[in-house]
Amino acid sequence: MFFDSWAGLGRVLVVGVLAYAALVLLLRVSGKRTLTKLNAFDLVVTVALGSTLATVLLSKSVALAEGVLALALLIVLQYTITWLSVRSPRFQALIKAQPTMLLYRGNILPAALEQQRVTRDEVMAVLRAQGKHDLSKVLAVILETDGSFSVLSGAGADDDTPTLETVRRP
Template identity: 40%
Template sequence: MDDITFLWNGWEAILRILVVGVLCYIALVVILNISGKRTLASLTAFDFVVTVAIGAVFGRLLTAKDVSISEAVTAFILLAFLQFLFSWLQMKFKSFRKIFTSRPVLLYYRGEFMRKAMKKQRVEKSELIGEARKKGYGNFEEIELIILENDATFSIIGKLTDSDGATYKEFMDDN
């Protein structure tokens, strides 16, 4: 049975973490910069998975002696490539985008809470009230609409003219 180390495993283990951590940190920053801003954008479900996976690879690399820098960098490159590929496929093919990207959802429109949409998205009225306060709105009479965006943020649009409001009609059809 292997020896179990609880408090100290020697300077060699500490030095390995420092060297490998710095080198892979630099490699990860370079890879993310090369892969483009989309990799670092607001998180969609796929972006979240890539972010968690990168963190898992980095954490494993720092703590496991049997993972080499070349293996970790290969994993980083693979994850950045998958992010690029999925983003490209979403832009190129509408059917792919429908499968992997959520659409914005209208939650409030001209004085009416879209209860069915709110229930489906698991959003409470009190949450919308709080979001409105954060954006500086004193009451809902000042608000035209609230949209839950595909990155789970709320867009709150103040009162519009009737001609402007027509551009938001597309959200009404989904609810």
């Protein structure tokens, strides 16, 4: 249970160093965008890379070459998806979610909360975490595409309801 063999430990050490080096090299070649967490799809790829690395390290049935190929495949697929989404708005709409405004000018938007399966208490917790105690001083709370919340302060100068594009700009 605590120790299997010296050969097993040696395999983890050697394969771990080589697989880690391969992953670092692949990530450097593929660019910074590979590990961003701009949306749920990006998060899934990041988790899949970690899971694949762990499998290569700990499973004797997965050879190093197979594991490196699996890592490379995930990175190539991520690169392809992001390349296509940058060049095709239609493809981007299939892959990426849109941000959703949950609160505007101190008013909770119940339909948006229900659609995104977020409770009023969760929005209030986000506001407390940001040090916001007065809803009238909060312009908007937005559920971003990666599942994080953005809190925008200030009442705003105009009375027009902003779009998500105008709200996100500083």
